[in-house]
Amino acid sequence: MKKFNLDKEPKIATGFKMPENYFESFEVKMLAQIPKHETKVIAFSVRKLYVVSAIAAVLLAFIAIPFYFNSNVTSDSISIESYLSYQLTTEDIIEKLTQEDIDALENTLALSDDGLEEYLSETQNLKFYLNE
Amino acid sequence: MQDEKVFIDQLLHPKTQHEAFRELLQLYQKPLYNHIRNIVLNHDDTDDVLQNTFIKVFQNIKNFKGESKLFSWMYRIATNEALSFLQQKAKKNGISNEEAQQKALNKLESDVFFDGDEIQLKLQKGIATLPEKQQLVFKMKYFEELKYEEISEILDTSVGALKASYHIAVKKIEDYLKVN
Numbered sequence: 001m002k003k004f005n006l007d008k009e010p011k012i013a014t015g016f017k018m019p020e021n022y023f024e025s026f027e028v029k030m031l032a033q034i035p036k037h038e039t040k041v042i043a044f045s046v047r048k049l050y051v052v053s054a055i056a057a058v059l060l061a062f063i064a065i066p067f068y069f070n071s072n073v074t075s076d077s078i079s080i081e082s083y084l085s086y087q088l089t090t091e092d093i094i095e096k097l098t099q100e101d102i103d104a105l106e107n108t109l110a111l112s113d114d115g116l117e118e119y120l121s122e123t124q125n126l127k128f129y130l131n132e
Numbered sequence: 133m134q135d136e137k138v139f140i141d142q143l144l145h146p147k148t149q150h151e152a153f154r155e156l157l158q159l160y161q162k163p164l165y166n167h168i169r170n171i172v173l174n175h176d177d178t179d180d181v182l183q184n185t186f187i188k189v190f191q192n193i194k195n196f197k198g199e200s201k202l203f204s205w206m207y208r209i210a211t212n213e214a215l216s217f218l219q220q221k222a223k224k225n226g227i228s229n230e231e232a233q234q235k236a237l238n239k240l241e242s243d244v245f246f247d248g249d250e251i252q253l254k255l256q257k258g259i260a261t262l263p264e265k266q267q268l269v270f271k272m273k274y275f276e277e278l279k280y281e282e283i284s285e286i287l288d289t290s291v292g293a294l295k296a297s298y299h300i301a302v303k304k305i306e307d308y309l310k311v312n
Contacts, residue, residue, distance in 0.1 A: 004309040006274070006302050012255050014275055015248020016169050023165070026179070027157045030186050036150050 136202055143193050153190060160203070161186075163276070164210045170271040171214040173236045173256070175245040181217050185210045204285040211268070211286065233260050251309075258308035262301055269294055270301040 006012075097105075142152035164185060169178040188209050196205055222232035237260055240246050241253065248256070259267055268287065272278045273294075280291045287294070 004306045006306055006309075012252055013248075014166075014170065015246050015252035015256075016166075016173075016175070017245045017247055018165070018169075018175055019245070022179075023161055026161055026165075026182070027154065030157055030161075030183065031150070031154060033183075033187065034150065034153055034190055035146075 137198065140193065140196060140198070140202065143190075156189070157186065160206055164206065167207060167210055167272070167276060168214045170275055171211070171268070172218060173233075173240060174243065177217065177221075181210070181213050184217075185213045188213065200285050204282065207282075207286040215264075229264070230260075254309055254312055255305065257312070258305040261308055262304055266297050266301040266304075269297045270305070273298050274302075 139152060139155075142148040143156065161182070165178060165182055168181045168185070169175070172178055172181060185206070189206055192209075196202070200208075218229060218232060222229050225232065227235070237257055240248075240256060259270060262270065265287075269283065272283050272286070273280070278286075280294050283289070283294050284291045289297075
């Protein structure tokens with residue numbers, strides 16, 4: 001019987017095969033199973049929260065700014081009125097009124113005759129008004 | 133390959149591990165496939181075991197202490213995974229490991245991923261007659277052409293013992309091929 005010498009005979013291969021492109025697809029399959037490091041990204045919900053907060057802040061500013069300036073205006077109006085009351089006498093104001101202003105005031109105030117007489121009797125400058 | 137410690141650091145660092153793992157796959161998927169296939173014989177089983185091997189490598193690389201080469205460590209994992217797979221498969225079917233191997237050999241003839249001729253099939257049958265450790269040594273030396281020093285590190289066996297084991301294995305196979 002023929003002696004078989006493994007180390008002297010031509011090498012016997014395993015005869016095993018694998019599907020075409022097996023290793024390429026194996027590599028892809030394995031890489032998909034391990035976590036991939038990415039630059040830290042803020043989660044969408046958190047980012048959305050920041051955006052919404054920023055928009056809310058801007059809107060709040062838009063709403064608040066006019067109030068802020070209006071309150072200054074009011075403050076300024078009070079200051080002006082206060083200033084005028086201290087700096088101008090009744091006579092000064094009367095001098096500035098036109099006939100039209102007086103008519104308009106009369107219509108608005110609608111003073112009764114009794115009321116008018118009572119006011120005039122209590123006023124020290126009655127003579128002045130009567131002459132006018 | 134670049135310095136192994138640097139490569140292992142890359143495998144551990146979250147920023148570099150993906151690319152390093154790709155490199156690891158490109159380097160070792162073919163030799164590890166062949167190693168596993170020589171043990172389990174069937175392509176689909178090899179595919180499963182190879183996946184498990186790389187997953188274990190990835191999960192346990194942090195525990196790799198560098199006491200052996202990365203290459204040897206990976207081969208050890210692949211060997212353990214393949215042998216465990218065969219044991220579980222035999223247990224599942226309620227048969228011994230030897231019976232399971234015989235069954236796998238019988239299926240080899242009709243396997244679409246085996247194109248071996250008569251002598252190749254005979255060689256596989258001859259190998260199957262050997263004890264498990266001798267089979268491993270023979271396959272790693274004859275088919276995979278690993279050096280005794282490499283096999284020694286993988287199987288944690290002295291080079292002398294491996295040489296003796298291979299010599300005995302060759303003789304048994306030659307005798308098998310002579311008779312059959």
